[in-house]
Amino acid sequence: MSIVVENATKQFGEFVALDDVSLEVPDGSLTALLGPSGSGKSTLLRLIAGLEAPDAGRILIRGTDATAVPVQERGVGFVFQHYAAFKHMTVYENVAFGLRIQKRDKKQVSSRVHELLDLVHLEGLAGRYPSQLSGGQRQRMALARALAVEPNVLLLDEPFGALDAQVRKELRSWLRRLHDEVHVTTIFVTHDQEEAMEVAEQIAVMNKGQVEQAGSPRQLYEHPETEFVMGFIGAVNRIGALFVRPHDVEILARPEPGTEEAMIERIVHLGFEVRVEFILGDGDQLWAQVTRSDCEQLELMEGQIVYVRPGQAKVFQPPADPSISANPTTEELQAA
Amino acid sequence: MSARARLGKYGLRTFALGYLALLLLIPVGMIFARTFQDGVGPVWDAITSADGLHAFQMTLLMVAIAVPLNTIFGIGCALLLVRTRFRGKALLNALIDLPFAVSPVVIGLSLILVYGATGWFGGWLTDNGIQIIFSWPGMALATIFVSLPFVVREVVPVLQEIGDEQEQAAKTLGANAWQTFRRVTLPAIRWGVAYGVVLSTARALGEFGAVSVVSGKITGQTETLPLFVSREFHNFNIVGAYAAALVLAVMALATLLAMNVSKRKEATT
Numbered sequence: 156m157s158i159v160v161e162n163a164t165k166q167f168g169e170f171v172a173l174d175d176v177s178l179e180v181p182d183g184s185l186t187a188l189l190g191p192s193g194s195g196k197s198t199l200l201r202l203i204a205g206l207e208a209p210d211a212g213r214i215l216i217r218g219t220d221a222t223a224v225p226v227q228e229r230g231v232g233f234v235f236q237h238y239a240a241f242k243h244m245t246v247y248e249n250v251a252f253g254l255r256i257q258k259r260d261k262k263q264v265s266s267r268v269h270e271l272l273d274l275v276h277l278e279g280l281a282g283r284y285p286s287q288l289s290g291g292q293r294q295r296m297a298l299a300r301a302l303a304v305e306p307n308v309l310l311l312d313e314p315f316g317a318l319d320a321q322v323r324k325e326l327r328s329w330l331r332r333l334h335d336e337v338h339v340t341t342i343f344v345t346h347d348q349e350e351a352m353e354v355a356e357q358i359a360v361m362n363k364g365q366v367e368q369a370g371s372p373r374q375l376y377e378h379p380e381t382e383f384v385m386g387f388i389g390a391v392n393r394i395g396a397l398f399v400r401p402h403d404v405e406i407l408a409r410p411e412p413g414t415e416e417a418m419i420e421r422i423v424h425l426g427f428e429v430r431v432e433f434i435l436g437d438g439d440q441l442w443a444q445v446t447r448s449d450c451e452q453l454e455l456m457e458g459q460i461v462y463v464r465p466g467q468a469k470v471f472q473p474p475a476d477p478s479i480s481a482n483p484t485t486e487e488l489q490a491a
Numbered sequence: 492m493s494a495r496a497r498l499g500k501y502g503l504r505t506f507a508l509g510y511l512a513l514l515l516l517i518p519v520g521m522i523f524a525r526t527f528q529d530g531v532g533p534v535w536d537a538i539t540s541a542d543g544l545h546a547f548q549m550t551l552l553m554v555a556i557a558v559p560l561n562t563i564f565g566i567g568c569a570l571l572l573v574r575t576r577f578r579g580k581a582l583l584n585a586l587i588d589l590p591f592a593v594s595p596v597v598i599g600l601s602l603i604l605v606y607g608a609t610g611w612f613g614g615w616l617t618d619n620g621i622q623i624i625f626s627w628p629g630m631a632l633a634t635i636f637v638s639l640p641f642v643v644r645e646v647v648p649v650l651q652e653i654g655d656e657q658e659q660a661a662k663t664l665g666a667n668a669w670q671t672f673r674r675v676t677l678p679a680i681r682w683g684v685a686y687g688v689v690l691s692t693a694r695a696l697g698e699f700g701a702v703s704v705v706s707g708k709i710t711g712q713t714e715t716l717p718l719f720v721s722r723e724f725h726n727f728n729i730v731g732a733y734a735a736a737l738v739l740a741v742m743a744l745a746t747l748l749a750m751n752v753s754k755r756k757e758a759t760t
């Protein structure tokens with residue numbers, strides 16, 4: 156394990172940012188900390204970096220206890236949401252900063268900086284100032300700056316949060332490819348589940364200062380252990396105690412065992428995917444995600460009465476004591 | 492543009508320029524005119540008189556002591572106010588503005604109460620042969636006091652605006668506290684510092700009230716340029732007074748100009 160967090164707790168005044176969090180990050184992996192704002196994901200990242208100190212708990216980096224090691228000596232590369240570019244320095248000087256602090260000789264600095272600028276596709280812009288770069292370019296510069304000192308761990312705090320949607324998508328796949336090239340253990344914070352699913356090998360879902368569940372994107376999607384994880388990763392319907400993914404809702408023309416009568420309230424065409432919204436007999440609402448061809452084949456129309464069957468439904472047992480919300484046992488129900 | 496809007500625009504300009512002219516440009520211009528009304532000779536004699544030269548040196552000494560100290564204190568204090576949390580921060584913040592609020596004469600009198608022969612430390616100071624009041628150390632104290640807030644007040648908003656992410660980034664890249672300050676914080680706040688230094692310098696050059704009280708106004712010993720100007724004026728030595736006033740005005744203008752030039756240079760890079 157490259158990074159191990161053991162029972163970390165952090166409070167800011169009355170607010171509990173992290174509540175007894177433990178996490179293991181394998182060597183060379185690309186891990187996402189995913190959660191809504193205020194869930195503690197950024198605090199956890201800053202704790203690993205040494206920018207904050209935990210009130211209790213330990214942080215191990217490559218097997219040694221780093222809890223008391225100051226940020227300068229942890230060997231972490233940190234990338235901030237708003238780039239934190241040194242505005243009075245050129246792109247070259249920004250990337251060279253860490254190497255110059257280490258007092259490397261000029262030739263070495265120059266070759267390393269150019270190697271990194273090449274890696275992040277900023278070769279021609281070495282002499283520019285950050286104010287002359289676009290947001291995406293600034294973030295790539297920040298990444299090159301963090302990688303220059305060959306950190307043990309690369310930490311990214313909402314790295315694409317300040318960029319517009321198009322640039323964001325490009326940088327996501329670029330980060331994925333970069334990680335395959337550089338292989339440095341990487342943790343990034345995001346509140347965007349699609350981003351986490353697309354980029355990360357491992358995701359830790361955080362909520363209210365705790366890690367709800369950690370695992371591969373597929374594991375989390377297919378076997379969520381808590382209601383929160385199921386709701387946060389992918390869309391979900393709730394019918395009483397049942398949780399059903401919209402693509403697991405079957406639509407039938409005739410009643411069959413396990414079906415419920417429903418009226419189609421609205422049909423929304425979203426290109427390949429069609430969103431069908433129902434009202435059930437008891438007034439509950441439900442929606443299904445079907446393909447365009449399925450929708451045409453069933454000849455669905457608004458106002459029509461159909462029969463729906465929730466497949467792959469899940470029931471989560473509520474935690475006995477809300478203050479101890481360990482992973483609740485999960486029961487998977489196959490709808491009969 | 493409508494006639495009304497044009498009137499508004501030019502009216503406002505005329506008002507702003509007229510106001511400045513009445514209060515600033517005409518009086519300062521008058522100094523130039525009156526100083527040279529008998530030619531350059533008397534002016535040169537007044538400036539290069541023994542007392543005039545001494546006053547000039549005293550003023551430079553005050554600036555040389557007060558401005559660097561205020562700069563160091565100002566930057567440190569601004570960092571303390573913006574980057575840290577501690578008890579009594581609001582009190583410190585309020586105290587820094589005290590020199591703005593208190594009349595310089597009162598500042599001078601209070602320094603006498605503390606450091607004068609009958610003051611708090613007076614006995615101890617006399618026993619050890621240290622003279623503060625009626626001597627240059629007291630004048631330096633007064634000058635430091637009156638020009639204290641400028642650097643702090645210019646640097647605080649700049650520090651707030653740049654935030655601390657750049658500093659954190661420098662730390663993750665291995666920079667210690669001094670390296671972070673020297674290579675990241677100081678370059679980022681340099682214009683705030685420069686502006687504070689200019690204002691401090693201008694204030695230190697022109698200080699009259701507090702220095703006048705603690706100096707004892709001993710000609711050729713504890714007389715700065717503003718004191719010299721005042722004395723010459725009261726002695727009806729008009730040319731001497733105006734000549735020294737001119738030197739003061741030129742020094743102040745030079746400080747302001749130096750800043751504008753370097754700022755413009757910065758903008759083009």
